[in-house]
Amino acid sequence: xxxxxxxxxxxxxxxxxxxxxFRVHTFIPGSAKTGMKRMDPFIMLDYNERFYFPPTETPRxxxxxxxxxFETVTIAYKGxxxxxxxxxxGGVIGEGDVQWxxxxxxxxxxxxHEETFSREGGEFQMVQLWVNLPAKDKMSSPKYQEITxxxxxxxxxxxxxxxxxxxxxxxxxxxxxxxxxxxxxxxxAKLNPGGEAHFNFPAHYSTAMVTVQGSATxxxxxxxxxxxxxxxxxxTEFTITASEDAVVLVLSGEPLNEPIAAYGPFVMNTQAExxxxxxxxxAGKFGVLxx
Numbered sequence: 001x002x003x004x005x006x007x008x009x010x011x012x013x014x015x016x017x018x019x020x021x022f023r024v025h026t027f028i029p030g031s032a033k034t035g036m037k038r039m040d041p042f043i044m045l046d047y048n049e050r051f052y053f054p055p056t057e058t059p060r061x062x063x064x065x066x067x068x069x070f071e072t073v074t075i076a077y078k079g080x081x082x083x084x085x086x087x088x089x090g091g092v093i094g095e096g097d098v099q100w101x102x103x104x105x106x107x108x109x110x111x112x113h114e115e116t117f118s119r120e121g122g123e124f125q126m127v128q129l130w131v132n133l134p135a136k137d138k139m140s141s142p143k144y145q146e147i148t149x150x151x152x153x154x155x156x157x158x159x160x161x162x163x164x165x166x167x168x169x170x171x172x173x174x175x176x177x178x179x180x181x182x183x184x185x186x187x188x189a190k191l192n193p194g195g196e197a198h199f200n201f202p203a204h205y206s207t208a209m210v211t212v213q214g215s216a217t218x219x220x221x222x223x224x225x226x227x228x229x230x231x232x233x234x235x236t237e238f239t240i241t242a243s244e245d246a247v248v249l250v251l252s253g254e255p256l257n258e259p260i261a262a263y264g265p266f267v268m269n270t271q272a273e274x275x276x277x278x279x280x281x282x283a284g285k286f287g288v289l290x291x
Contacts, residue, residue: 001200004207004235006221008033010228012049019062021113022126024048027210027228034230036132036262039206040255041182043070043267044130047210049226050078053113055121061112063291067103068277069138069267071131073178073186074099075167075249077212079124080117085109086287089144096149098167100178105139106280108289127210127249129186135258135269137181151177161195162242164188169252171199184253191216191242200237201252207231214246 010033012025024046029035036043053060059082074081076093083099084090086108093099094114101109113124133140147167153174155164164171168178169185176186183205189197191214201207209229215222219238223229231238240248259269266277280286 001237002203002235003219004203004238005232006219006229007232008230009221009223010034010230012047012226015049018046019060021053021060021062021111022046022048022128023051024128025226030228034208034228036260039208040257040260041132041184041253042129042206042208042251043132043260043262044128045210045228046128047226047228048124048126050123050125053079053121053124056118059112059115059118062110064108064110064289065265066106066108066277066281066286067265068106068286069273070103070133072101072103073129073131074111075127075129077125077127077247079122079126080114081126082112082114083109084289085142085144086289087142087144089142091146093146098147098178100145100147102133102140102143104133104137104142106277106286107142108286110289110291125212127212129251130267131180131184131253132256132260132267133181134256138268145178147177157191157195157197159194160192161197162189162191164197165190182254182256185251187250188212189240189248189250191240191246191248193242193244195246196239196241198237198239199250199252202254203233203236205252205254207252209240209251210249212247212249214242214244216246216248217241217243
């Protein structure tokens with residue numbers, strides 16, 4: 001085993017709105033350092049840093065739109081989001097929960113602030129991640145996983161240092177509840193002051209982190225809140241420590257090393273498949289979902 005070093009620390013760029021309900025910084029593909037190929041199988045990461053939305057009677061969000069060829073993973077840190085899709089999936093996720101939608105052969109979906117949250121207003125903080133699908137699975141049936149926080153294993157860290165919450169993959173023998181198509185590790189390291197968490201992933205896995213709350217020290221480098229940390233592929237082990245309460249989203253996945261053809265809400269392997277996806281949407285093959 002060998003130490004894995006930091007390749008880059010990226011500050012959040014200018015935020016932009018997705019619909020009117022998600023004020024995000026795009027970390028993947030945010031630059032050449034974090035392009036789709038570099039972060040394979042993670043092909044998009046939008047980070048909605050903590051942001052106050054005032055009360056409204058009309059829920060903010062993103063209207064009906066299609067997806068094909070990948071999975072969308074929404075992690076809620078603050079606020080509540082309602083989801084509906086044309087394959088019959090849907091539900092509300094709140095603080096600590098995750099919705100994992102496999103678009104695969106194609107769905108229409110919409111995401112909105114949950115009605116009560118919208119009427120009351122409040123702080124909102126989310127991550128949306130796109131995970132690519134292998135070519136052989138891109139046209140499989142859509143599915144939806146609602147992963148409540150209570151289902152996630154919580155691995156306690158030594159010396160009351162906090163815990164690691166496992167969404168997908170494995171940490172110290174505890175497996176997350178998410179069903180995945182390829183080896184993907186996704187977890188929240190929730191550290192108390194003085195806490196320390198050790199991680200070990202294969203060196204060729206694409207590995208990165210987001211400092212969701214507080215600053216954290218990774219391999220001796222202190223990283224402020226709301227930053228993205230890209231790890232090099234030069235080792236397997238790294239350590240996160242914290243001198244204050246901190247939450248760090250940890251991602252590591254095995255690259256597919258397959259061709260990527262991406263256009264808007266479609267991620268396939270060839271341009272011909274992208275054109276076919278657009279034709280299939282126009283032909284109504286993604287189902288029906290009302291705004």
